[in-house]
Amino acid sequence: MKHVALALIAVTLIFAVTTSCGKGPSFEEDGPPAAYLWHPEVPKVKEDQTHCPVCGGTPLKKELHTDVGAGFRIYFDKQECLDKFKENPEEGLKKFKQQVQEREEEWQSKEKSMEEIQSGQ
Secondary structure (H helix, E strand, O other), X not given: OHHHHHHHHHHHHHHHHHHHHHOOOOHHHHOOOOHHHOOOOOOEOOOOOOOOOOOOOOOOEEEEEEEEXXXXXXXXXXXXXXXXXXXXXXXXXXXXXXXXXXXXXXXXXXXXHHHHHHHOO
């Protein structure tokens, strides 16, 4: 019973954090949360990009983007970030790929923690 209660609390907390309790940018005002919803005909560096590669901010802006490599698109949240990225695109792309890897590792760690809670460990 204790494990079930802990699992329910964890799920409730995750739901509250991910939905931001109805606060934050809205889809209608700021656009879609991930880059794959914009310019579907253009390949993206990261299809589910949700954070600016320069400052890590959100929401991304559909009109603030640049293409790198073989036409892969990256989106930004502010004009200043786009300008900074264009000053040194190689370094910016390297930083962006590092951010993506860190977020994926963080997500995997959270999934593992949830599995441990659910299994009663």
